[in-house]
Amino acid sequence: MGVCWSNKIKSVSLSNTGFNSRSASRDGSGVKASSSSMPTTPRSEGEILQSCNLNSISFSELKNATRNFRPDSVLGDGGFGSVFKGWIDENTLIATKAGTGMVIAVKRLNQEGFQGHKEWLTEINYLGQLQHPNLVKLIGYCLEDEHRLLVYEFMPKGSMENHLFRRGTYVQPLSWTLRMKIALDAAKGLAFLHNAEQQVIHRDFKSGNILLDSNYNAKLSDFGLARDGPTGDKSHVSTRVIGTQGYAAPEYLATGHLTAKSDIYSFGVVFLEMLSGRRAIDKNRPSGEHNLVEWARPYLTNKRRVLRVIDPRLEGQYSLSHTQKAANLALLCLSSDPKFRPDMNEVVTILEQLQDTTKDMLKGTQNEHRVTSHGQSIAAPKSRRSSTDEASKRVTVNYPRPSSNPLFA
Ligand SMILES: Nc1ncnc2c1ncn2[C@@H]1O[C@H](COP(=O)(O)OP(=O)(O)OP(=O)(O)O)[C@@H](O)[C@H]1O
Numbered sequence: 001m002g003v004c005w006s007n008k009i010k011s012v013s014l015s016n017t018g019f020n021s022r023s024a025s026r027d028g029s030g031v032k033a034s035s036s037s038m039p040t041t042p043r044s045e046g047e048i049l050q051s052c053n054l055n056s057i058s059f060s061e062l063k064n065a066t067r068n069f070r071p072d073s074v075l076g077d078g079g080f081g082s083v084f085k086g087w088i089d090e091n092t093l094i095a096t097k098a099g100t101g102m103v104i105a106v107k108r109l110n111q112e113g114f115q116g117h118k119e120w121l122t123e124i125n126y127l128g129q130l131q132h133p134n135l136v137k138l139i140g141y142c143l144e145d146e147h148r149l150l151v152y153e154f155m156p157k158g159s160m161e162n163h164l165f166r167r168g169t170y171v172q173p174l175s176w177t178l179r180m181k182i183a184l185d186a187a188k189g190l191a192f193l194h195n196a197e198q199q200v201i202h203r204d205f206k207s208g209n210i211l212l213d214s215n216y217n218a219k220l221s222d223f224g225l226a227r228d229g230p231t232g233d234k235s236h237v238s239t240r241v242i243g244t245q246g247y248a249a250p251e252y253l254a255t256g257h258l259t260a261k262s263d264i265y266s267f268g269v270v271f272l273e274m275l276s277g278r279r280a281i282d283k284n285r286p287s288g289e290h291n292l293v294e295w296a297r298p299y300l301t302n303k304r305r306v307l308r309v310i311d312p313r314l315e316g317q318y319s320l321s322h323t324q325k326a327a328n329l330a331l332l333c334l335s336s337d338p339k340f341r342p343d344m345n346e347v348v349t350i351l352e353q354l355q356d357t358t359k360d361m362l363k364g365t366q367n368e369h370r371v372t373s374h375g376q377s378i379a380a381p382k383s384r385r386s387s388t389d390e391a392s393k394r395v396t397v398n399y400p401r402p403s404s405n406p407l408f409a
């Protein structure tokens with residue numbers, strides 16, 4: 001969830017979180033996902049809580065479930081507060097002994113934090129209705145006196161941010177294949193939001209808000225800053241600028257005009273983080289490298305120098321053409337002019353094609369050579385390179401014509 005410009009930018013107005021009926025919708029991958037049809041347009045707290053299909057869970061139950069919010073139950077901390085691991089009975093939602101029943105993640109609002117009741121309610125507003133394999137499941141909430149808590153399905157592998165940036169001998173870096181899978185999952189989650197009958201703009205899409213289950217299936221979290229997209233003939237929603245520094249689109253920062261293309265820009269930043277293993281903003285790097293997008297942009301436009309951007313820990317796992325395609329996708333999403341950014345369905349299609357060609361390369365069925373960061377080629381095993389032509393036909397990616405994009409001019 002979002003905070004202010006130290007590394008976050010925020011303020012939210014729930015009165016603007018116009019909330020209309022959201023019926024079943026399709027994401028870019030064709031997965032049918034559901035959100036309950038809302039007969040009314042709830043706006044007040046009472047209406048939202050009544051219509052959200054979530055369980056209200058008492059504070060004492062959550063206290064027991066997390067063993068009195070024990071410090072060693074903490075899964076992480078964010079702008080909203082701390083997140084605790086807990087256990088409840090799946091059917092009765094009553095606290096169970098640690099290690100038995102269903103594992104949950106309990107997010108507890110920190111009264112002194114940047115975020116508050118509005119973000120708590122906005123999260124319930126959206127996640128109470130939207131359901132998709134690539135959105136984290138909100139199980140319930142607690143509203144009691146000053147207490148505001150949210151109860152989620154537990155995501156055993158935590159956030160992608162932790163996997164990408166936590167260094168240590170015991171931390172295995174995510175492989176190229178896993179990174180591409182996570183990017184695709186996250187893109188499907190965003191596509192679902194953008195394609196919903198009433199479009200939803202996430203507004204705080206970042207690596208910390210991509211959670212991973214035990215099989216590295218990725219799900220989007222933190223809808224506290226989300227907004228309904230423009231309706232009718234409106235081109236944008238006017239808002240105060242909020243989100244996280246380093247991820248927000250330039251036109252949104254400059255004008256407060258919010259469109260789904262703002263999420264696409266944020267996706268481009270996250271995708272670049274995944275390719276490079278570098279944070280969107282990293283003040284610990286040498287000057288000139290603090291801002292990932294500014295640093296990487298010149299390399300991304302160059303066919304060979306693009307390898308300079310790729311995370312050295314991925315050495316030998318990708319081909320030159322993969323990196324070029326991935327770099328092109330990042331560049332398109334990061335286009336300064338939002339109209340040159342692809343929509344989320346196009347992003348999903350491109351990532352699906354990239355995933356197919358990666359599988360082919362690993363199987364050795366494609367005329368692709370893995371390369372090192374110096375551009376040296378590592379050949380695929382000869383004996384298995386049989387259906388080269390078939391495979392290469394499949395990899396045609398329909399990017400917008402280079403001439404129509406200033407980045408290629
Ligand atoms: N459902 C969950 N299952 C497992 N771990 C979770 C879950 N939700 C959050 N976490 C852990 O808690 C950490 C903090 O999450 P939180 O959403 O509060 O903050 P954030 O997204 O990291 O930061 P910010 O609030 O600044 O956006 C996450 O990085 C993750 O490691």
Ligand SMILES: [Mg+2]
Binds near residue numbers: 001208
């Ligand atoms: Mg989060």
